[in-house]
Amino acid sequence: MEIKDRIKSFRRIKASQLIPNSRNWRNHPAAQETALRTILNEIGFAAACLVRDCGDGKYELIDGHLRANIAEDTKIPCLISDLTASEADQVLATFDSITSLAETDQSALNALLGSITTESEDLQGLLQNLKSSSPELPDQESGIDETELLTERFSVLVDCQAEAEQLTLLEYLKSAGYQCRAWIS
Numbered sequence: 001m002e003i004k005d006r007i008k009s010f011r012r013i014k015a016s017q018l019i020p021n022s023r024n025w026r027n028h029p030a031a032q033e034t035a036l037r038t039i040l041n042e043i044g045f046a047a048a049c050l051v052r053d054c055g056d057g058k059y060e061l062i063d064g065h066l067r068a069n070i071a072e073d074t075k076i077p078c079l080i081s082d083l084t085a086s087e088a089d090q091v092l093a094t095f096d097s098i099t100s101l102a103e104t105d106q107s108a109l110n111a112l113l114g115s116i117t118t119e120s121e122d123l124q125g126l127l128q129n130l131k132s133s134s135p136e137l138p139d140q141e142s143g144i145d146e147t148e149l150l151t152e153r154f155s156v157l158v159d160c161q162a163e164a165e166q167l168t169l170l171e172y173l174k175s176a177g178y179q180c181r182a183w184i185s
Contacts, residue, residue: 006081006082006083006087007079007080007081008053008080008081008082009079009080010048010077010078010079010080011078011080012075012076012077012078013051013059013075013076013078014073014074014075014076015067015068015069015071015072015073015074015075015076016072016073017059018049018051018059018060018061018068018078019054019058019059019060019061020060020061020065020068021060021061021062021065021088021092023089023092024061024065024092025092025093026065026096028065028066028069032066033066033069033070034122035126036066036067036070037070038120038122038123038126039123039126040067040070040071041120041122042118042120042122042123045067045076045077047064047067047077048064048076048077048078048079049061049063049064049067049068049076049077049078049079050062050063050064050078050079050081050091050095051064051078051079051080051081052081052082052083052085052088053080053081053082059078059080060088062081062083062088062091062092062095063091063092063095063096064076064078109130109131110131113127113130113131166182167182170182
């Protein structure tokens with residue numbers, strides 16, 4: 001399969017001169033900005049913004065809005081594409097969405113995070129937030145055989161105002177021959 005290469009050049013452009021894409025649908029909460037500032041301060045730019053050449057020396061952002069906002073008047077790395085406005089919309093709509101479909105191998109991420117050392121307290125905090133303790137599954141107990149719960153069944157959920165009301169209703173239904181159990185949510 002032959003795939004087109006739409007990147008036509010690489011330039012460092014002052015971030016304040018990049019045109020924000022008016023159709024950008026991503027919002028950047030304060031926590032994300034803080035995390036990105038932290039990594040940019042610690043590491044610097046390790047990825048380029050994706051822009052569209054609008055002609056006359058103007059470039060519209062497709063990906064990298066927050067990086068450009070943080071960088072302000074700094075020259076930042078940009079991949080210059082020859083995408084049309086319509087094609088840029090397609091990329092804008094799908095770029096982050098496709099990336100977010102990836103699944104996390106938490107044990108591999110934790111191993112990676114455990115190998116990173118930094119003096120930056122902010123980055124240490126960010127890395128710690130990325131760690132997740134994978135809960136150990138409890139040992140299998142013999143328990144009650146509830147295989148019948150796997151068969152087709154029809155349920156009714158009744159909201160009760162208090163536990164006492166729930167227990168009274170549960171006992172009434174059991175005495176009427178219904179199979180039922182208490183559920184607290």
